[in-house]
Amino acid sequence: MELPDLSPYLGQMTFGGLAGYAVGYALKKVGRFLAIALGLLFIALQLLAQAGYIQVDWTRIQRDVEPLLQQPGLQSLWDRLLKTLTYNLPFGASFVGGLLLGLRAG
Secondary structure, eight states: OOOOOOHHHHHHHHHHHHHHHHHHHHHHHHHHHHHHHHHHHHHHHHHHHHTTTTOHHHHHHHHHGGGGGGGHHHHHHHHHHHHTTTTTTTHHHHHHHHHHHHHOOO
């Protein structure tokens, strides 16, 4: 009994895993940058509000942002991200595995 040649699949799995890892790592770095940017924006708004230059309606901001942070919205965003990143990839499973490892390592 002869075993099938798996070398093309191993290449796809390796590339998919490495590509997924790189994307996950980059996404985590971008996420950190966005968190820093949002934090600095919050500090700037608070300083301007305290100095009397602007008035911020935090209740309205909370009302507008809260639905985006609910579980179905976040799950939908994650699903859309995975669907976009794995579109037309023959090695989607290894990509997702690499993506999760990259997110963890980043």
